[in-house]
Amino acid sequence: MDGRRIRWRSYGLTFLFLLAFVGLILRLSAIQLNTTRISSTIRPELVEGAKEQHTQEMIVESGRGSILDRRGKPLTGTRGWRLIAFPFAKSHLAAHEEKLTQLAEIIGVPHRVLVEKLSGLKAPGAIDREGGKDLVLTPSQVREIEDLDIPGVYALETDDRLDPDIPARQLIGRTERNPFLIRKWYEEELKEGEVDAHSQVGVTGLEAAFDSFLRGGGEHVLTYTVDGKGRPLNGLDVHRKETRGGSGKVPHSLVTSLDQDIQAMVERILEEEEVLDAAVVVQEISSGDILAMASRPLPGRTEGQQPWDNRAIMETVPGSVFKTVVAVAALDTGKVKPDETFVCDGELGRYGLTDSQGKGHGKQTFAEAYANSCNIVFAQVAERLGGETIEAYANKLGLGRQILWSGRLSGKEYHHLHGEHSGLIFAEGTSKKDGGAVAQTAIGQRDVRMTPVQAANMVTSLFHQGKLPSPRIVREIRDGQGAAVVRFPAKRLPVDRPIQPKTLEQVRAMMRKAVTDGTAAGMKGAEWALAGKTGTAQLGANRGYNKWMVGFGPYEKPRYSVAVVVRSVPDDGDPRALRIFRRVMDGLKKVEMDRAKAARSGD
Numbered sequence: 001m002d003g004r005r006i007r008w009r010s011y012g013l014t015f016l017f018l019l020a021f022v023g024l025i026l027r028l029s030a031i032q033l034n035t036t037r038i039s040s041t042i043r044p045e046l047v048e049g050a051k052e053q054h055t056q057e058m059i060v061e062s063g064r065g066s067i068l069d070r071r072g073k074p075l076t077g078t079r080g081w082r083l084i085a086f087p088f089a090k091s092h093l094a095a096h097e098e099k100l101t102q103l104a105e106i107i108g109v110p111h112r113v114l115v116e117k118l119s120g121l122k123a124p125g126a127i128d129r130e131g132g133k134d135l136v137l138t139p140s141q142v143r144e145i146e147d148l149d150i151p152g153v154y155a156l157e158t159d160d161r162l163d164p165d166i167p168a169r170q171l172i173g174r175t176e177r178n179p180f181l182i183r184k185w186y187e188e189e190l191k192e193g194e195v196d197a198h199s200q201v202g203v204t205g206l207e208a209a210f211d212s213f214l215r216g217g218g219e220h221v222l223t224y225t226v227d228g229k230g231r232p233l234n235g236l237d238v239h240r241k242e243t244r245g246g247s248g249k250v251p252h253s254l255v256t257s258l259d260q261d262i263q264a265m266v267e268r269i270l271e272e273e274e275v276l277d278a279a280v281v282v283q284e285i286s287s288g289d290i291l292a293m294a295s296r297p298l299p300g301r302t303e304g305q306q307p308w309d310n311r312a313i314m315e316t317v318p319g320s321v322f323k324t325v326v327a328v329a330a331l332d333t334g335k336v337k338p339d340e341t342f343v344c345d346g347e348l349g350r351y352g353l354t355d356s357q358g359k360g361h362g363k364q365t366f367a368e369a370y371a372n373s374c375n376i377v378f379a380q381v382a383e384r385l386g387g388e389t390i391e392a393y394a395n396k397l398g399l400g401r402q403i404l405w406s407g408r409l410s411g412k413e414y415h416h417l418h419g420e421h422s423g424l425i426f427a428e429g430t431s432k433k434d435g436g437a438v439a440q441t442a443i444g445q446r447d448v449r450m451t452p453v454q455a456a457n458m459v460t461s462l463f464h465q466g467k468l469p470s471p472r473i474v475r476e477i478r479d480g481q482g483a484a485v486v487r488f489p490a491k492r493l494p495v496d497r498p499i500q501p502k503t504l505e506q507v508r509a510m511m512r513k514a515v516t517d518g519t520a521a522g523m524k525g526a527e528w529a530l531a532g533k534t535g536t537a538q539l540g541a542n543r544g545y546n547k548w549m550v551g552f553g554p555y556e557k558p559r560y561s562v563a564v565v566v567r568s569v570p571d572d573g574d575p576r577a578l579r580i581f582r583r584v585m586d587g588l589k590k591v592e593m594d595r596a597k598a599a600r601s602g603d
Helices: 002-033 035-041 044-053 090-095 097-107 111-120 139-148 179-185 187-191 205-209 260-273 319-332 366-372 375-385 387-396 435-442 452-463 501-517 576-601
Strands: 055-061 080-085 153-158 175-177 200-202 219-225 239-244 253-256 278-284 290-296 341-344 362-365 406-409 412-415 474-478 484-487 531-538 545-553 560-569
Touching: 055 153, 080 139, 090 097, 090 111, 097 111, 097 139, 139 153, 153 219, 179 187, 179 200, 200 205, 260 278, 260 290, 260 576, 278 452, 278 576, 319 366, 319 375, 319 387, 319 435, 319 452, 319 501, 319 531, 319 545, 341 366, 341 375, 362 366, 366 375, 366 501, 375 387, 375 435, 387 435, 452 501, 452 545, 452 560, 501 531, 501 545, 531 576, 545 576, 560 576
Parallel strands: none
Antiparallel strands: 055 219, 080 153, 175 200, 219 239, 253 474, 278 290, 278 560, 341 362, 406 412, 474 484, 531 545, 545 560
């Protein structure tokens, strides 16, 4: 009896388990069959999100206005038909070897070079010639490329604005799709449908400062599929979208103060000198205009170093180039004369200050102390001046404040570049009557911070009768027909009392002495007679040094001021700042000679 009861109980439990299992199977089947319906009706954003994660895009035509140099040459690429290609794997190269050979012949690029460029791509991009020269296709080349029909290779009309090799990348700046900024800057246009959430907006450099003028008729976008790691799938699911996110208006263009030839020369020198963190500014002395502004590291080359930050307008420790301020202050106030004699025994015990020259420079004049960059003498001179006077003269020379062109024209406020640092002389908590703090300030240490553009402008101001130029980066804004609608006039910054012409002449002579008999003697063999000041700034424990060189040339007829800083180097004897300065000055002479030759030949 008990045995039968146990068996029936076992049968019942087994039946219940089978019933539950069948129910589970039926439920899973229902979910599987209705997945698409559930996803699209309950959470459609999940489907769209997954799709977006596997889709990327390349802007083929930006729809933005041109940015030109002072001679009308484009800095942001020119409109034309270009060869746009996706990254090629080895198997893809092998599968299309014959057609790629034909392609190389069509575009006039060696087959080996074409293969290297295709295999070196990390994302879709334009193929250029050897040496990075732009490759613009003719109509017949476009037709032949289309007839080849190679997957992942396209002939497209583009303005090439995002070319990673364009000069002055940080100065020109970048754009991005930023709905927050669109809502903040263009609320009315957004309401009227002139912009939308997909519109590109300038976020750094000139692209940001003049975004409202550069925005135009919308962009053309190439969309493509990527794998789970974000790598482009060659030639799969490629689509082109036309005129998205534009206002429909013809964009304006900017005419900058830059000289494309000089900018390219500076960029090439920085590349050859292999500097990782640096900036160079070239300024025209007569006008105060910026001719070149280069910054390192470059975007796309280095991770984790904020490569879009423009080091030329960022403050850092200047070291002994700040002694130029102390020299101007001492001579202009009459506290020191150029031929006054000082003695340097290598240290100033009351402040714990030492000199780089070991046992010291001995007996020397003030002019010699500047040329030798003597810390001890400049600390003694700083005691006579006091912190208030040093700060006042730093301000006269454009330090401790923003100096790039800004102001109001026709009821509109303009700033040529956003994000310019002001620099610093004394921090808020530092007493200007503290002898030790003043001594350290006099040699460009402690709280002192300076930007390379301030350093170049400080030198330029020595030629403007004590008046302080406000450097231009943009000369004018032109409408779609090329007519100037805004012109930015040359401008001076206010100073309470101009520096005496005699003082300026004396300091210029001292800068020449630094080259002939001092720390900048490496400039002696340059193409021009030069004048300048070196600087080595300590950045603290394990942070290395800033190496500076600022100055002007040619000495007899000064036309250019140049500031160079190579930042955070481990060796305080690193020679590259001086070498870059000299090479830039030699390059400026070559540019002048080439142009004079071209003018004589009628080119």
